Amino acid sequence: MNMIYLLIGCSILLALMFLLAFFWMIKSGQNDDTFTPAVRILFDDEVAEREIQISDEDHA
Amino acid sequence: MTEKFYYDNKIVRNFAVATIVWGIIGMTVGLLAAMQLFKPELNMGSQYTTFGRIRPLHTNAVIFAFVGNAIFMGVYYSLQRLLKARMFSDMLSKIHFWGWQLIIVSAVITLPLGFTSSHEYAELEWPIDIAITVIWVVFGINMFGTIIKRREQHMYVAIWFYIATFVTVAVLHIVNSFQLPISLFKSYYLYAGVQDALVQWWYGHNAVAFFLTTPYLGMMYYFLPKMANRPVYSYKLSILHFWSLIFIYIWAGPHHLLYTSLPSWAQSLGVVFSIMLIAPSWGGMINGLLTLRGAWDKVREDATLKFMVVGLTAYGMATFEGPMLALKQINAIAHYTDWIVAHVHVGALGWNGFLTFGILYWLIPRIYRTPLYSKKLAAFHFWIGTLGIIFYAVPLYFAGFTQGLMWKQFTEDGMLKYPNFLETLLQIIPMYVLRAIGGAMYLIGVIVMTYNIIKTARAGKLLANEPAEAQPLSKTYEAVGSDKKIHRILERKPMVFMVLSLIVILIGGMIEMMPTFTIKSNIPTISSVKPYSPLELQGRDLYIREGCVSCHSQMIRPFRSETERYGEYSKAGEFVYDHPFLWGSKRIGPDLAREGDKYSNAWHFNHLLDPQTMSPGSIMPPYEWLINQKLDTTTTIAKINAMRTLGVPYEPGFEHKANSHLNNQAKEIAADLRKSNVRVQSDKEIIAIIAYLQRLGTDIKAK
Numbered sequence: 181m182n183m184i185y186l187l188i189g190c191s192i193l194l195a196l197m198f199l200l201a202f203f204w205m206i207k208s209g210q211n212d213d214t215f216t217p218a219v220r221i222l223f224d225d226e227v228a229e230r231e232i233q234i235s236d237e238d239h240a
Numbered sequence: 241m242t243e244k245f246y247y248d249n250k251i252v253r254n255f256a257v258a259t260i261v262w263g264i265i266g267m268t269v270g271l272l273a274a275m276q277l278f279k280p281e282l283n284m285g286s287q288y289t290t291f292g293r294i295r296p297l298h299t300n301a302v303i304f305a306f307v308g309n310a311i312f313m314g315v316y317y318s319l320q321r322l323l324k325a326r327m328f329s330d331m332l333s334k335i336h337f338w339g340w341q342l343i344i345v346s347a348v349i350t351l352p353l354g355f356t357s358s359h360e361y362a363e364l365e366w367p368i369d370i371a372i373t374v375i376w377v378v379f380g381i382n383m384f385g386t387i388i389k390r391r392e393q394h395m396y397v398a399i400w401f402y403i404a405t406f407v408t409v410a411v412l413h414i415v416n417s418f419q420l421p422i423s424l425f426k427s428y429y430l431y432a433g434v435q436d437a438l439v440q441w442w443y444g445h446n447a448v449a450f451f452l453t454t455p456y457l458g459m460m461y462y463f464l465p466k467m468a469n470r471p472v473y474s475y476k477l478s479i480l481h482f483w484s485l486i487f488i489y490i491w492a493g494p495h496h497l498l499y500t501s502l503p504s505w506a507q508s509l510g511v512v513f514s515i516m517l518i519a520p521s522w523g524g525m526i527n528g529l530l531t532l533r534g535a536w537d538k539v540r541e542d543a544t545l546k547f548m549v550v551g552l553t554a555y556g557m558a559t560f561e562g563p564m565l566a567l568k569q570i571n572a573i574a575h576y577t578d579w580i581v582a583h584v585h586v587g588a589l590g591w592n593g594f595l596t597f598g599i600l601y602w603l604i605p606r607i608y609r610t611p612l613y614s615k616k617l618a619a620f621h622f623w624i625g626t627l628g629i630i631f632y633a634v635p636l637y638f639a640g641f642t643q644g645l646m647w648k649q650f651t652e653d654g655m656l657k658y659p660n661f662l663e664t665l666l667q668i669i670p671m672y673v674l675r676a677i678g679g680a681m682y683l684i685g686v687i688v689m690t691y692n693i694i695k696t697a698r699a700g701k702l703l704a705n706e707p708a709e710a711q712p713l714s715k716t717y718e719a720v721g722s723d724k725k726i727h728r729i730l731e732r733k734p735m736v737f738m739v740l741s742l743i744v745i746l747i748g749g750m751i752e753m754m755p756t757f758t759i760k761s762n763i764p765t766i767s768s769v770k771p772y773s774p775l776e777l778q779g780r781d782l783y784i785r786e787g788c789v790s791c792h793s794q795m796i797r798p799f800r801s802e803t804e805r806y807g808e809y810s811k812a813g814e815f816v817y818d819h820p821f822l823w824g825s826k827r828i829g830p831d832l833a834r835e836g837d838k839y840s841n842a843w844h845f846n847h848l849l850d851p852q853t854m855s856p857g858s859i860m861p862p863y864e865w866l867i868n869q870k871l872d873t874t875t876t877i878a879k880i881n882a883m884r885t886l887g888v889p890y891e892p893g894f895e896h897k898a899n900s901h902l903n904n905q906a907k908e909i910a911a912d913l914r915k916s917n918v919r920v921q922s923d924k925e926i927i928a929i930i931a932y933l934q935r936l937g938t939d940i941k942a943k
Contacts, residue, residue: 183505197301213722217731221322221396221462222469 243391243712246705247320249304249607251333253702256600257340260690262309263596265348267683273298274676276689276730277828278669280861284286287353292787296363297351302506302588303361305344307452310596312336314459315402317603319383322399322462324392324710328385332378334390341373343368354638354785355425357441360418362446365429369417376413387734391710394719395731397478401458401594404486404741408450416443427783428886433815434501434763436758437823442493442749449489452587456595457485457524464531464548465597468538473530479727481523486741488516491748495566495650495680499797500573501812502824503762506752509566513748514566519547521559528552543618547598552625558583573648576793576827577669579640582633589629589682597621597689604693610700617692625685631678639671648801656804661830709851765815770937771888774876774902774931778933781879782925783822786863794825794936795834807834807937810858814939817888829860834937841909842916844930864924871906873899873923905931 205211263312276282276291283290320327327333333563346368350356356363364372383406387395417438429436464471472478494502494510529552532539539545561583565574572660574580605612612618646664649657658664722728730737756762772780783789796802810833815821839847846853849862849867881894903922910922920926 205660208725209722211476211479212725212729215471216722217394218471218475219395220394222465222471224484 241711244707244709245324245326246707247329248316248330248333249702249706251327251330251337252313252317252603253607253704254337255309255316255496256604258309258337259306259313259596259600260686260693262301262305262344263673264683264690266306266368266817267679267930268687269294269301270298271676271679271683276861277672277859278676280859283861285745286304286714287786287863290786290861292350292790293354293356295787295790296356296360297348299347299361300347300351301344301430303447304347305392307592307596308344308586310592310599311405311451311455311459312340313603314463314599315383315455318459318462319386319399319402321641321708322392322396323386323390324708325386328382328389329773330580332382332385332526336375336378336382336903337674339371339378343371343375345600346371350425353425353785356784357419357427358784358787358789358822359416359429359922360444360825362440362443364549365425365647366417366419367424368420369413369419371721371858372413373410373417373896376406376410377780380410384734385829391712393732394728395737396462397472397482398429398458398462398477399734400731400737401454401461402739403738404482404745405450405455405458407738408446408454408486410491410743411749412443412446412450415439415749420882422882424877426875428819428879428882430886431819432886433818434503434812435753435756436493436819436821437497437500437815438502438506438753440492440821441496442752445493445496446490448584448587449492450486452592453489455591459782460524460548460595461530463595463602464528467542467545467548467602468532468535470531470533470535473527475535477523481527483518483521483744485520485524487567488513488520488746490745491519492566494752495571497823498568498571499659499762499799500795501815502809502810503756506756509752511566511568514563518560518563521562522817524555525552525556525559529556533914543615543622544598544601546619546622547594547601547625550622551591551598554586554594554629558587558591559588572797573644573798574640575797576825577640577644578636578671578799579644580826582640584634585636586633586906587630589625589632593682594625595720597625597686599789601691604696605700607706608697608912609703610696610702613692613695613699617688621685621689621692624681624688626646628678628680628682628685631681632675635671635674635678635679639668640674642671642738643668646797650801650909656801659805661805661827662857663857665828665859669859695908761811763816764922765816766940767813769814769816770889771817771883772935773905774898775905775928775931776935777879777883777932778824778873778876778902779928779930780872780895782866782929783932788832789822790824791828791860792830792832794829794831795823796831796833802831806831808940811940812939814937817883818885819883819888832936836934836936836938840916841912841930842918842932843936845913845918845920845926848929863926866918866929867924869925870923871925872927873902 272282272289273291273294295536316327347364350365350368351363351393355365357365358367383402387399418430420430423429441765461472461478475802491513492510495514498507498511529549532545532549539549565580565583601618644666646658646667651657717870719729795842796806796809803809825874843854847855850862851858869899876898876906877895880890880898906922909927910920913920
């Protein structure tokens with residue numbers, strides 16, 4: 181049962197470390213540019229993409 | 241400067257075909273299993289098609305064949321485009337494809353034959369386990385080879401999820417496959433009892449996490465933005481939820497073992513981390529749904545996006561429900577009932593199924609360079625599939641609460657209100673019928689999709705090698721601005737990324753497993769618990785072969801409602817010789833942990849021959865083949881030796897006396913049966929299984 185106090189202590193310490201890491205991440209501007217990587221995948225310029233005609237015709 | 245190259249679409253097409261074919265097969269087997277729960281005769285009187293053997297066939301087929309092939313389809317399509325490179329090696333792609341199909345075929349053959357390790361979702365025997373490892377490594381080499389020769393510095397978030405999937409599934413599969421072979425298709429797990437249970441559910445839960453979730457999140461991050469033509473809602477959120485998801489998920493396994501003999505500190509860890517899992521899971525769902533901001537008008541028109549939206553919503557529901565089910569109070573009612581079956585099917589049918597369908601509808605027209613044959617049929621598929629999920633899940637939720645509460649109901653006099661287990665089962669049979677209807681609707685949708693996709697493919701032509709061009713990676717890359725930030729650097733370093741995710745996923749498992757394996761007080765020994773006799777051991781292996789564990793648990797939880805019904809609750813020390821553990825996860829029939837000495841040998845004989853005669857209305861199928869088939873005693877020596885190697889204290893030289901010991905015990909049982917006018921030869925399989933059933937729980941049974 182005494183183990184629980186050690187575990188609570190460890191958990192809080194770990195949570196604090198994560199919190200500090202999070203604050204550091206914000207402050208040091210780790211996420212200043214989250215736009216480029218997200219958008220880049222949309223500009224593939226695929227051949228297949230170019231050749232598919234968008235058609236509203238339905239065969240069924 | 242610009243390099244020209246070709247994307248390999250043929251391998252994507254092949255995996256797509258395999259996805260559809262195995263999907264239909266896996267779901268049909270599932271439907272057959274579901275129907276046997278209200279009409280046991282649908283096993284067609286054959287041992288090879290009886291519930292206990294086809295249930296693992298269904299789960300393996302939908303998880304590893306349907307979802308597995310869909311993962312490879314999605315990964316091979318998106319990886320090439322995200323990295324601007326053809327797959328590393330066409331030969332490895334081919335080996336990967338055919339190797340995986342061969343593994344599935346071997347599962348389709350061995351599982352109905354009764355070759356099973358009994359670990360859920362890891363039933364395949366050791367030679368197939370080795371084949372899976374080899375093919376998985378082939379996949380890994382092919383993936384990392386492609387990453388190394390990429391033409392795009394940055395690894396998009398989808399690829400992080402693929403990397404985490406690769407390393408974690410490898411670790412899970414290897415650790416959960418430590419078996420000692422005794423013949424080509426039979427082996428014993430190195431772990432026993434509590435430890436075996438912990439390893440199994442660490443594996444089982446993370447098969448959900450890293451086979452059904454992370455690769456699909458990766459695919460969601462690629463295909464959804466492409467379909468909606470919108471960037472992912474928050475790249476920051478994807479970083480946060482990726483790391484927290486893989487770190488937290490690995491701890492959650494013990495929530496499958498609440499109130500069992502697993503040490504309670506491990507149970508508590510499982511609960512706490514399961515609750516925390518809501519955050520990263522919903523991070524993924526929110527990131528997906530909000531990607532559609534400003535594109536909801538498209539969702540109205542486009543069945544593909546509808547599939548994605550319902551899939552993500554099902555993911556959100558299942559990942560909210562999961563943590564709730566991990567609360568001890570709720571788990572006490574839900575565990576062993578159909579609630580759990582409903583829960584996993586919301587995830588499997590909604591999240592995995594619908595995302596797969598959405599991706600197929602989007603991808604097939606692109607690689608065949610023609611519009612989808614019919615949008616109306618796709619819309620029909622969407623609606624019948626959605627209705628199918630509802631008709632599947634709602635009756636099972638109802639069945640789960642009903643039965644879970646009936647098990648716990650006491651009368652005013654403090655007696656069990658429903659002492660007969662069968663009564664609680666008969667109450668929910670109509671729900672089983674409705675569930676099968678829901679499943680059938682879902683399957684019809686898949687068949688309609690197959691027709692639609694075949695028609696589409698016929699109308700177009702596969703662009704097997706799709707031309708593309710990109711600049712090669714510059715050898716002297718200088719990061720500027722945001723690219724100098726830590727995580728952005730990591731996003732350019734695949735190997736470091738892999739090692740880091742490996743460390744992150746190892747922590748939880750190690751902290752839960754090391755103490756359970758090393759500290760003695762976790763599993764207090766009980767001196768009256770003795771190894772199984774040779775006949776009981778053989779009987780136990782028949783119990784495993786027939787898949788009895790699919791319907792019968794062997795784990796009495798410490799509730800009065802359970803000790804009244806089944807007897808003294810199960811203790812950790814009772815299972816120290818159980819390689820593998822057979823606690824089970826579902827009670828379609830009653831728990832058997834204290835079955836020994838409850839009924840006469842003749843009762844068991846008649847019950848196995850025709851359960852209906854002893855329990856009218858029972859949905860257990862007859863096992864008449866156990867009476868006709870001769871017990872194979874040639875394996876006894878190898879089995880005793882193997883068990884001794886694993887630490888079971890059979891005295892030296894016992895293996896040579898084992899078969900005469902076995903024959904004597906069998907003759908005693910046959911003689912006892914004869915007293916009740918049951919004539920059966922003592923060398924039949926049924927004698928061994930009766931011996932095992934009569935042994936269950938008797939070591940510490942209060943007389």
